[in-house]
Amino acid sequence: MPNAEDFAALARSSPWRFSALHFRKRDRHGDVEAWLERPGRLRVAGPDGRETIETGVPYATSVMTVSVPESYSDGPTVPVETVEMVERLPADVVPERRADGLVARRPEDPFILWDDPMYGDYAWVAMLDPVELSHHVEIAEVTESDRNGRRTWWAEVAAAPGYEPRCGCCPLLWSEISELDEAEIGGPTMRESDPGVVYPDRYLVGLDHATGIVVSLQPLGAARRPESERWPNTWFEVEILDVDQPGG
Numbered sequence: 001m002p003n004a005e006d007f008a009a010l011a012r013s014s015p016w017r018f019s020a021l022h023f024r025k026r027d028r029h030g031d032v033e034a035w036l037e038r039p040g041r042l043r044v045a046g047p048d049g050r051e052t053i054e055t056g057v058p059y060a061t062s063v064m065t066v067s068v069p070e071s072y073s074d075g076p077t078v079p080v081e082t083v084e085m086v087e088r089l090p091a092d093v094v095p096e097r098r099a100d101g102l103v104a105r106r107p108e109d110p111f112i113l114w115d116d117p118m119y120g121d122y123a124w125v126a127m128l129d130p131v132e133l134s135h136h137v138e139i140a141e142v143t144e145s146d147r148n149g150r151r152t153w154w155a156e157v158a159a160a161p162g163y164e165p166r167c168g169c170c171p172l173l174w175s176e177i178s179e180l181d182e183a184e185i186g187g188p189t190m191r192e193s194d195p196g197v198v199y200p201d202r203y204l205v206g207l208d209h210a211t212g213i214v215v216s217l218q219p220l221g222a223a224r225r226p227e228s229e230r231w232p233n234t235w236f237e238v239e240i241l242d243v244d245q246p247g248g
Helices: 004-016 122-128 176-184
Strands: 020-027 030-037 041-045 051-055 061-069 077-086 103-105 137-147 150-159 202-208 214-220 236-244
Touching: 004 103, 004 137, 004 150, 004 202, 122 214, 137 202, 150 214
Parallel strands: none
Antiparallel strands: 020 030, 020 236, 030 041, 041 051, 061 077, 137 150, 150 202, 202 214, 214 236
16 A cells, blocks of 8 residues: 555656646536647647647757856956756656656756646646645545556645645645745735635545546535635546556
8 A cells, every 4th residue: 555655756756657648637617638748749628629739849958158247347248157058858867766666856957847738727737747746745544546447546635834836826735835835926815815715624636656647636624715716726537548658
């Protein structure tokens, strides 16, 4: 049976566990069907039947010239250092792995392009790469089950101080802690627009073992949503239809 450390390791592992994914997602906005090809191509058939194609640039190379003034006057500047920054994909780097193949530690290179193309908001990106569930969270009640014929790990997960969502306005673990993080950067919080809002205590999260993506997110506790349309998606369900997982 998996434990909390195993669950966190799976949440870190998605970028290396598949290259193509076909799935359906259901949330408060309706049902969509999506085809993801890594790196950087996403096709989505929305609730209205319209198709959206999002693409990302897989590689980008740029040269940065760092310049400083010759003096503290208004004199000319001179280049003192030229640094070539090459953006890379997760497939180009090797993470530190555990004995079971899950990721123990990700490379910390700031030029790695982690994100898949986005549809709707950044919770979509976090769903496909839920690294935010691997640190500064409380993970409890870890279990394993068969879901739609696929091995799935479940846990009750709550944001802890230091929780770092992919985007503060649309975290996977919408909570008082995620709202405080958003407020620190000057963003509006739901409690400011609706003082009576009650945040979920925690979330029941399902991770597909083969891919590492979130396939189920359900709030737990006596939550009360704000009336504002800005409230984040606190639940969704994903059905994986087809997957190519070269290393998973």
